[in-house]
Amino acid sequence: MDPSLTLHPIGFIRTGKEVKFQTPHQPSEKNPEQNVLELLPDRGYETALQDLAGFSRIWLLWWFHRNQTWRPLVLPPRGPARRRGLFATRSPHRPNPLGMTPVPLLRIEGRKLILGACDLVEGTPVFDIKPYIPAYDAFPEAAAGWTDQVEAELSLPAAFTVHLATLAQLQAQWLLDQWQIDFRPRLFELLARDPTPHRTRRIRRRGDTLFVIGCGAWRAVFTVTGPAVEVLSLETGYPPRFLNNLQLEALPDRDAQLAFLRLWPHW
Ligand SMILES: C[S@@+](CC[C@H](N)C(=O)[O-])C[C@H]1O[C@@H](n2cnc3c(N)ncnc32)[C@H](O)[C@@H]1O
Incomplete structure (x- = not known):
């Protein structure tokens, strides 16, 4: 048998999420979003969709087409900063x-499948669709390895208190009032749990005393004193040379970031 295979996408998904951090690590059931998987024409796929409409959920099998490399050990975004074997992670x-x-699966319109929340970026190639069958696919009692331990730890009360200094408060209020952007809930959740540097959680040191966390298209600069985290200021996630370059893929919150930089230049 030839050890390599050639696969052809059956279609591409439109999620409107151009950058990876806009998608969740796993889709949230609470998110009311809609996404569209459009299958390619002239291949008989409309017929292959027959009888699928009765399933409220489907499996998508797809390609992480934006990734080029892999590593045997990876740092999962949740839990302690500990690398895990790739095959024990998603x-x-x-x-x-x-x-x-x-x-x-919300509905089917010809070759289009209208889908609920998912974790794929815009344009991801999809290779297959299968019905989700609870009797075969759901095993709620199954042991979930290291993730069981992480979930148990995350259910304990948060170890740090988080406070916004005056400038950060002013900036957060301006973002909310002018642009309806509020990433404080996510920021507080991450920092209250564990503010130590972590590559996947986008936390790194800045100099001797400061830390920076990336939160969506934004950043927050903070200090840690014992169990107290103080957020000093907010920053844009992208520098002006990216924000002003319209050739780049659609950057989230581009206009808001440019306006923010006019008030609080920091790059
Ligand atoms: C942790 S993976 C899990 C994917 C899938 N549920 C699984 O278990 O195989 C989800 C992340 O993959 C990334 N992602 C989504 N679409 C991608 C693509 N086409 N290429 C590369 N990365 C992608 C996003 O950062 C998203 O948060």
Whole structure:
């Protein structure tokens, strides 16, 4: 048998999420978003969709097409900063970068599948669709390895208190009032849990006393004193040379970031 295979996408998904951090690590059931998987024409796929409409959920098998490399050990975003064997994780960096996601199937319109929340970026190639069958696919009692331990730790009360200094408060209020942007809940959740440097959680040191965390398209600069985290200021995630370059892929919150930089230049 030839050890390599050639796969052809059956279609591409439109999620409107151009950059990876806009997608969740796993899709949230609470998110009311809609996404569209459009299958390619002239291949009989309309017929292959027959009888699928009765399933409220389907599996998508897809390709992490934005990734080029893989590593045997990876740092999962949740839990302590500990590397895990790749095959014990759902990391996108894999030798064969195949993704699998069970998504709500809302309806079918010809070759288009209207889907609920999912964790794929815009334009991701999809290779297959299968019905999600609870009797075969759901095993709620199954042991979930190291993730069981992480979930148990995350259910304990948060170890740090988080406070916004005057400038950070002013900036957060301006973002909310002018642009309806509020990443404080996510920021507080991450920092209250563990503010130590962590590559996947986008926390790093800045100099001797400061830390910076990336939160969506934004950043926050903070200090840690014992169990107290103080957020000193907010920053844009992208420098002006990116924000002003319209050739670049759609950058999230581009206009808000440019306006923010006019008030608080920091690059
Ligand atoms: C942790 S993976 C899990 C994917 C899938 N549910 C699985 O278990 O195989 C989800 C992440 O993959 C990334 N991602 C989504 N689409 C991608 C693509 N086409 N290429 C590379 N990375 C992608 C996003 O950062 C998203 O948060």
